[in-house]
Amino acid sequence: DAMVIQNPRYQVTQFGKPVTLSCSQTLNHNVMYWYQQKSSQAPKLLFHYYDKDFNNEADTPDNFQSRRPNTSFCFLDIRSPGLGDAAMYLCATSPQGGGLQETQYFGPGTRLLVL
Amino acid sequence: KQEVTQIPAALSVPEGENLVLNCSFTDSAIYNLQWFRQDPGKGLTSLLLIQSSQREQTSGRLNASLDKSSGRSTLYIAASQPGDSATYLCAVLRGGNNRLAFGKGNQVVVIP
Numbered sequence: 001d002a003m004v005i006q007n008p009r010y011q012v013t014q015f016g017k018p019v020t021l022s023c024s025q026t027l028n029h030n031v032m033y034w035y036q037q038k039s040s041q042a043p044k045l046l047f048h049y050y051d052k053d054f055n056n057e058a059d060t061p062d063n064f065q066s067r068r069p070n071t072s073f074c075f076l077d078i079r080s081p082g083l084g085d086a087a088m089y090l091c092a093t094s095p096q097g098g099g100l101q102e103t104q105y106f107g108p109g110t111r112l113l114v115l
Numbered sequence: 116k117q118e119v120t121q122i123p124a125a126l127s128v129p130e131g132e133n134l135v136l137n138c139s140f141t142d143s144a145i146y147n148l149q150w151f152r153q154d155p156g157k158g159l160t161s162l163l164l165i166q167s168s169q170r171e172q173t174s175g176r177l178n179a180s181l182d183k184s185s186g187r188s189t190l191y192i193a194a195s196q197p198g199d200s201a202t203y204l205c206a207v208l209r210g211g212n213n214r215l216a217f218g219k220g221n222q223v224v225v226i227p
């Protein structure tokens with residue numbers, strides 16, 4: 001089945017220790033998104049790629065970076081995780097982005113714990 | 116900036132009752148509005164998508180309405196079941212910028 005896959009599902013890291021979360025998709029979608037979701041909060045868009053075109057949200061901290069080496073994979077790098085970065089990180093894709101009938105397809109998420 | 120509000124934040128209903136979940140948004144210039152379901156510790160699953168020119172969409176026991184001029188949408192779930200227990204999130208897509216603005220969700224518990 002075509003899908004969005006996130007690894008690992010749970011990630012524990014230490015304060016200040018760099019961590020990388022990964023997302024892959026078999027949908028061949030053009031657009032990939034990273035969201036941060038804290039408990040009982042709305043998902044917050046961090047950045048998205050339209051093909052290779054990187055789009056950073058204005059309020060995304062510099063501590064967060066992303067890479068998209070090819071259509072299928074996208075990575076979220078947190079350079080120096082702080083306690084406030086503990087959250088669920090959701091990856092999503094969409095065919096073209098912004099279409100009237102277009103939805104986003106979400107992966108299961110990676111829950112990050114910072115000790 | 117688009118603000119999306121969902122009321123109530125949490126609710127419990129007995130099995131068999133109809134569920135009514137409300138979403139409001141501040142900027143009516145939207146491409147579409149979507150309702151997602153999120154189970155605890157999981158990702159989001161799209162339930163219904165209403166284009167800006169449409170008034171409602173239906174899928175099985177689910178019906179979503181959209182009143183763009185007043186900035187409101189309502190999700191109806193008929194004859195609720197315990198399996199409907201989840202958080203339901205409303206999201207609006209502004210024209211052509213790939214960005215969904217989400218509400219915080221309605222956390223629903225259906226009591227057997």
